[in-house]
Amino acid sequence: MDHHKPSTALFDVFLRLRPSSAIDKERFLDVEQTEAGEAPTHITIKPPANDLRKRAVERFAFTRVFEEHAGQRELLESTGVLPLVEGVLGAPGREGRDGLVATLGVTGSGKSHTILGSKSQRGITQLALDVLFQQTAPYLADVDRHPNVYPSLCAADVSEANLLPAAHFLDSIYSGDASGALSRATTPALVRSQSALPSTLYTLPGAFPTPSFNDSISSNAARPSTAVFDRLYYPSLSKYHSPLQQPRSPLAFSPSRSTVKPVSKFAHVTRSIAKFAHLPSTQETSFLSAPSSKRYMPRVSTLPQSPPVDDIELDIDPSAEYAIVISMYEVYNDRIFDLLTASATSNSKTPQKRRALLFKSTESSPDRKVVAGLRKVICSTLEEALLVLETGLQERRIAGTGTNAASSRSHGFFCTEVKKRHRGSSSLSVPGPWTSSTLTIVDLAGSERARTAKTAGATLAEAGKINESLMYLGQCMQMQADNAHATTPGNLNLVPFRQCKLTELLFSNSLATTHSTHVKTPQKAIMIVTADPLGDFNATSQILRYSALAREVTVPRIPSVTSTILASTAAAKMGGAGGYFSGRSTPSAVHEELEAALAAIGSLRDELSVAQMLLAEETQRRQQAEASWTIAEQRIDEVEAEVREEVWSEFEAKLAQEQRRWRAARDAEMDAQDEHLDRKLELLTQNMAIYEDETAEKENTSPKALDDEGPDHHLDEDQTSLSPAKPAADVAQPGTPAAHLQARNSLLTKELFSLEDENRALRERIVGMEREKEGRREQLRSPSKKMRVLKTPSRKWEGSGVGLDDL
Numbered sequence: 105m106d107h108h109k110p111s112t113a114l115f116d117v118f119l120r121l122r123p124s125s126a127i128d129k130e131r132f133l134d135v136e137q138t139e140a141g142e143a144p145t146h147i148t149i150k151p152p153a154n155d156l157r158k159r160a161v162e163r164f165a166f167t168r169v170f171e172e173h174a175g176q177r178e179l180l181e182s183t184g185v186l187p188l189v190e191g192v193l194g195a196p197g198r199e200g201r202d203g204l205v206a207t208l209g210v211t212g213s214g215k216s217h218t219i220l221g222s223k224s225q226r227g228i229t230q231l232a233l234d235v236l237f238q239q240t241a242p243y244l245a246d247v248d249r250h251p252n253v254y255p256s257l258c259a260a261d262v263s264e265a266n267l268l269p270a271a272h273f274l275d276s277i278y279s280g281d282a283s284g285a286l287s288r289a290t291t292p293a294l295v296r297s298q299s300a301l302p303s304t305l306y307t308l309p310g311a312f313p314t315p316s317f318n319d320s321i322s323s324n325a326a327r328p329s330t331a332v333f334d335r336l337y338y339p340s341l342s343k344y345h346s347p348l349q350q351p352r353s354p355l356a357f358s359p360s361r362s363t364v365k366p367v368s369k370f371a372h373v374t375r376s377i378a379k380f381a382h383l384p385s386t387q388e389t390s391f392l393s394a395p396s397s398k399r400y401m402p403r404v405s406t407l408p409q410s411p412p413v414d415d416i417e418l419d420i421d422p423s424a425e426y427a428i429v430i431s432m433y434e435v436y437n438d439r440i441f442d443l444l445t446a447s448a449t450s451n452s453k454t455p456q457k458r459r460a461l462l463f464k465s466t467e468s469s470p471d472r473k474v475v476a477g478l479r480k481v482i483c484s485t486l487e488e489a490l491l492v493l494e495t496g497l498q499e500r501r502i503a504g505t506g507t508n509a510a511s512s513r514s515h516g517f518f519c520t521e522v523k524k525r526h527r528g529s530s531s532l533s534v535p536g537p538w539t540s541s542t543l544t545i546v547d548l549a550g551s552e553r554a555r556t557a558k559t560a561g562a563t564l565a566e567a568g569k570i571n572e573s574l575m576y577l578g579q580c581m582q583m584q585a586d587n588a589h590a591t592t593p594g595n596l597n598l599v600p601f602r603q604c605k606l607t608e609l610l611f612s613n614s615l616a617t618t619h620s621t622h623v624k625t626p627q628k629a630i631m632i633v634t635a636d637p638l639g640d641f642n643a644t645s646q647i648l649r650y651s652a653l654a655r656e657v658t659v660p661r662i663p664s665v666t667s668t669i670l671a672s673t674a675a676a677k678m679g680g681a682g683g684y685f686s687g688r689s690t691p692s693a694v695h696e697e698l699e700a701a702l703a704a705i706g707s708l709r710d711e712l713s714v715a716q717m718l719l720a721e722e723t724q725r726r727q728q729a730e731a732s733w734t735i736a737e738q739r740i741d742e743v744e745a746e747v748r749e750e751v752w753s754e755f756e757a758k759l760a761q762e763q764r765r766w767r768a769a770r771d772a773e774m775d776a777q778d779e780h781l782d783r784k785l786e787l788l789t790q791n792m793a794i795y796e797d798e799t800a801e802k803e804n805t806s807p808k809a810l811d812d813e814g815p816d817h818h819l820d821e822d823q824t825s826l827s828p829a830k831p832a833a834d835v836a837q838p839g840t841p842a843a844h845l846q847a848r849n850s851l852l853t854k855e856l857f858s859l860e861d862e863n864r865a866l867r868e869r870i871v872g873m874e875r876e877k878e879g880r881r882e883q884l885r886s887p888s889k890k891m892r893v894l895k896t897p898s899r900k901w902e903g904s905g906v907g908l909d910d911l
């Protein structure tokens with residue numbers, strides 16, 4: 105096995121060249137040959153002959169360069185993917201280490217081919233899964249047989265995930281019964297016959313003509329009996345089959361040949377089929393491409409088996425128990441979407457809106473960010489893992505562009521989580537806690553130029569987002585390459601990975617994080633840059649510039665005419681100015697300097713065009729933001745008017761209510777005053793009656809005494825109307841009953857006076873309040889004073905007794 109040499113960079117960067125189908129194009133990329141036995145590490149790119157910008161030849165260094173003939177297995181072995189797989193398994197007694205493999209390149213350069221393979225070749229993802237299952241098979245925890253395994257795995261998950269055993273997951277997707285998402289019923293997908301296919305399927309754009317009877321016969325001819333087929337390819341599911349309902353092969357239909365090209369609307373499904381179904385090369389699609397609400401389980405038998413990896417041996421911890429958990433998500437327009445939960449994996453007839461997930465620290469993972477809320481599937485066999493992978497791929501955003509018929513429009517993340525725990529020395533001992541390490545394989549969307557890719561509308565907008573995220577990725581890659589060359593730790597730059605979701609997801613696990621009790625080793629990462637040596641020079645050179653571990657501008661290629669002009673110009677300048685160029689300057693040195701300058705100008709122009717594109721996107725985004733701002737402002741005005749209206753009517757209602765309360769209180773107080781007055785008058789009247797009675801009595805009993813006092817010595821009518829005190833002549837003798845009565849009379853008179861004063865004062869206050877109320881009404885009628893009143897409702901009108909306070 106060829107293990108690459110270790111590097112201090114966060115990523116080891118490999119370059120893979122794809123065999124080009126374009127024969128009429130000029131090759132611009134050459135691999136520098138090395139001594140026998142050594143793998144190439146450098147390439148040079150030369151601008152095309154008709155390049156008007158006169159760019160220089162550039163030389164790039166990578167960890168290793170794979171030429172066109174390199175196969176999938178060579179890539180698996182020589183890029184360090186196997187050490188990554190070994191890393192996630194963990195050394196004996198040790199926790200595993202996270203690993204990341206990503207591909208980067210221009211659209212159509214072979215990223216998906218490298219990661220996911222083709223119709224006949226498996227990609228790194230399938231190969232890594234195969235190796236992983238082969239190595240762990242004897243040590244895999246049995247989720248179905250040991251009831252405590254599943255709950256313990258769920259409890260150990262730190263990402264708020266929804267964990268499911270594969271059989272349950274596949275059953276929920278392919279059973280055709282949305283309600284029974286988690287039932288253990290027989291999987292109808294396995295018993296569905298050809299006749300069950302919806303007839304509308306054949307009338308959809310991109311669909312094949314109705315299959316003939318002969319087609320289905322012929323396609324079945326070479327297949328083993330259905331029972332054998334299912335035992336072979338669905339071993340984990342066969343245990344759920346009812347003995348009464350023997351499962352049949354998932355399909356008995358192979359589409360006939362068709363010249364109908366699938367339209368881009370269905371391209372994402374078509375692509376998955378084209379890549380994984382074992383169909384003749386002319387067949388572009390199958391029944392799986394129809395957008396039916398029912399899903400059909402892909403056939404494992406149709407997936408490529410090559411290259412084999414049975415002979416690969418890795419170190420494994422024999423004292424450990426393992427569980428393999430698959431999850432998949434995509435980053436689309438800078439948002440994360442689960443590929444195993446979304447609409448495509450739903451049986452619902454109406455498409456469900458996809459919910460974006462967060463990359464965050466969770467309660468159980470405070471020191472490390474994770475994609476929270478993913479659906480994760482526990483797989484016991486390679487077949488289950490491949491079916492889950494296939495299911496997720498059908499959800500991924502793919503569209504046809506001018507440069508690739510099935511272009512990835514999102515960055516796809518395929519995560520294989522290896523859970524590991526110590527199984528205990530004896531069968532009775534308690535197993536240790538689960539630890540977890542993840543191998544993440546990323547298929548990045550390709551950078552593209554709108555002009556070459558001929559994209560428009562939503563696809564153009566997607567391209568903008570893709571290019572933007574790739575530009576940020578480029579900055580991070582350049583920074584990490586510079587750091588790798590830094591001589592002292594003080595010269596290290598901070599990799600600006602928080603600029604977008606993509607870089608955050610790719611880089612955040614590469615940096616060491618510590619926790620009070622737990623130190624996790626940073627992930628090991630590999631970047632495979634893919635390029636077509638006969639493809640788009642500008643786009644490819646740009647990717648190479650920011651992804652290469654090192655770059656240098658080498659001796660430029662000088663076109664003969666330019667060379668002559670430059671030579672004569674230089675000679676003239678040297679001769680005429682007497683050392684315009686220093687004495688050591690020769691014409692060839694001048695040429696080199698000028699060509700280097702031209703090369704720099706060329707590369708600046710490239711950067712400028714990217715910047716211009718980004719600027720156009722930003723301008724468009726700003727205009728959209730401004731439009732929505734205006735709409736929002738209008739809405740705010742409307743809402744404000746509504747609120748004002750509402751508050752005003754509420755205020756008026758409250759005012760009327762307060763007025764009613766105030767009137768009632770006033771009436772009550774006036775009644776109380778009247779009653780008080782009546783009582784006083786009554787008292788007075790009673791006293792007067794007593795006085796009259798006593799006087800009469802005295803007159804009757806002591807006529808003499810009465811004669812002494814005189815005939816006018818009683819309260820006359822004027823006295824009842826509160827006349828002033830009698831003259832001194834009328835004053836009775838002290839100690840006599842008359843004097844006593846006189847004293848009482850004067851007391852009552854005083855009291856009467858004070859009551860009358862009080863009464864007058866009350867009347868004046870009532871009149872004052874009436875005036876005040878009128879004044880307030882006047883105020884409220886004036887709109888300019890509305891708000892003043894509105895602002896002080898609590899002081900004036902709120903609370904039960906506030907109006908009365910003013911009284």
Ligand SMILES: Nc1ncnc2c1ncn2[C@@H]1O[C@H](COP(=O)(O)OP(=O)(O)OP(=O)(O)O)[C@@H](O)[C@H]1O
Pocket residue numbers: 121122123209210211212213214215216217218222508510511512513548549550551634
């Ligand atoms: N090394 C290779 N050998 C054979 N065929 C290849 C190779 N690389 C790419 N191809 C073929 O080229 C075509 C485009 O490749 P692929 O879809 O992998 O590109 P991509 O970089 O993923 O593009 P995009 O970014 O648009 O998704 C496919 O048909 C693929 O099979």
